[in-house]
Amino acid sequence: MSTYQDLLAAVTDPSGREILDPATGEVVGSVHESTVAELDDAVAAARAAQPEWAGLGHAKRSEYLHRAADAVEANAEALAELLSREQGKPIKNGPNAAFEVGACAVWLRANADFPLEPEVLVDDESGRAELHYVPLGVVGAIGPWNWPMMITVWQVAASLRMGNTVVVKPSEYTPLSVLGLIHVLNQVLPADVLHVVPGGGEVGKALSEHDGVDKIMFTGSTKTGQAIMRSAADGLARLTLELGGNDAGVVLPDVDPQAIAGDLFWGAFINTGQTCAALKRLYVHEDVYDSVCEALVGVAQQMPMGNGREEQNVLGPLQNKQQYDIVAGLVEDAKQGGGRVLIGGDPEPDQPGYFYPTTLVADLPDDNPLVAQEQFGPALPIIKYSDVEDAIRMANGLDVGLGASVWGSDPDAAMAVAQRLEAGTVWINKHGAVDPRVPFGGIKSSGYGLEFGVEGLKSVAASKVISR
Incomplete structure (x- = not known):
């Protein structure tokens, strides 16, 4: 040893x-x-x-x-x-x-x-x-x-x-x-x-x-x-x-926002968002949109970020300056594009290390760079939809297909959406859960x-x- x-x-x-x-x-x-x-x-x-x-x-x-x-x-x-x-x-x-x-x-x-x-x-x-x-x-x-x-x-x-x-x-x-x-x-x-x-x-x-x-x-x-x-x-x-990923998640209107918020958070922010198969764009039905946003903010507020050798921290820095700059630039694009920052988005200027705060951005159009480009960091865009056909179209609209997820209470309805999402793996009511027994790989680019x-x-x- x-x-x-x-x-x-x-x-x-x-x-x-x-x-x-x-x-x-x-x-x-x-x-x-x-x-x-x-x-x-x-x-x-x-x-x-x-x-x-x-x-x-x-x-x-x-x-x-x-x-x-x-x-x-x-x-x-x-x-x-x-x-x-x-x-x-x-x-x-x-x-x-x-x-x-x-x-x-x-x-x-x-x-x-x-x-x-x-x-x-x-x-x-x-x-x-x-x-x-x-x-x-x-x-x-x-x-x-x-x-x-x-x-x-x-x-x-x-x-x-x-x-x-x-x-x-x-x-x-x-x-x-x-x-x-x-x-x-x-x-x-x-x-x-x-x-x-x-x-x-x-x-x-x-x-x-x-x-x-x-x-x-x-x-x-x-x-x-x-x-x-x-x-x-x-x-x-x-x-x-x-x-590369840029995995989509589709939240159906029958969810319990409080029940899924923790799993949604970790699906997106595992390893401070630096995961190929992390949840990187979230499509939420208008009926539960505000409730899901509120529940995610509540979870994010309970997740301390800092030096990994300090026992209380559950999120660390971005690994390198190049990735920090990518995330910061995409969040600025989101702000300029009309995004509503629910939490984060404003890093401390003189803090040592590549710490970018946990950031949730609501009310973005699907073509905003924070949605369309893989951020690979702690910033999640949340997009509202009214028709599940639109959500599926947007989720499949990028030339990526590593993972995706569907969130809903009706197993049959969730399965029907999962079968139509274009990804090598589609999870239901979870995201990014890999298993050594279960084959894993991507499609498209x-x-x-x-x-x-x-x-x-x-x-x-x-x-x-x-x-x-």
Whole structure:
């Protein structure tokens, strides 16, 4: 079991680039910036280790994943503190740093235990045909800064279970968190099965176009996902892309506003709104519009924001200045466009850290930038509608389709709307609730490919038919 100082010392390069705490501006540690040559070495080592790893078989690899989960749990406090200091999220309160570290262990165990037997396609007098799933080789995993540890495990766990080796490239904003996680995992995994290569865009591009990489998994912006597709084209690397969201929620007229307000709030403001599948635009029927707005304000007033190491806080800062400026600019657009700020919208000018207050903006038209663009932060636009057909049209009107939600008391009515919303996942009376057993992925410009569950295992494997 490592202390925070032990873990930080293991991943910090004193001569590297400084990483700052987004809550205070203080230095957390320093990270070595890898070169493309170092990336080449990591890919070569992973490729050399892959046949032996694949040869262990599912049962033995699953044992290793359970050992990896044990290691995460044994080092949970140190990992959570490193994550909080680098990413900004509170350590314990709400679904934040301790939650994220715990989810890493949950996903490792789940992927270890999913059954994956050959599928019998034909078995009659003509013969027998079976569909098997075999390793691809080396997986390149490129992760984001919002849930850096958890999303890395989403990519790594399934890939390792299926017999691939993995080279991880973390976000430039949160490399220490991922370095810490992989340091812990590599204490129990065989040598060279899992590598991490921190660096900038040049390293990410080199990984996505590397001829020694058989699959790229990427979570991040649509623009970067498109660039990865272009880079991977020549080598025909397979892709799983989980891209931008801007998820819509539709509130039907039969809801109890007080009963849903808490879940609505956390659907939108989990991780201070910095979640791909967070609720980012809320369409509310005119019959309950004022009541829903009032109930949400009541919940927001009870949610303290501040430094994640201070026990009372449940919301932290935005992770970086660039994202802070995006959120601030979109809220200003909303004000100029006639939006009514119910709470927030006025950050303290001299406060240290990238804290933008929890903000609810009502009475916006559907084409306002705060509605039409993904804010990825603590600002939720609330749009009134009178006809559910209009709500469905507006919800489907953007070229995104990661998640969506419907809120209502009548299960049949909610299901009817859910079936018409264009998204990879539609939740009813909740939003953003992912489960390692349930496949997850987007449509439209929110990407393609599935993660989680047995389908997630298949996505990091090659299909192989054996007929006799």
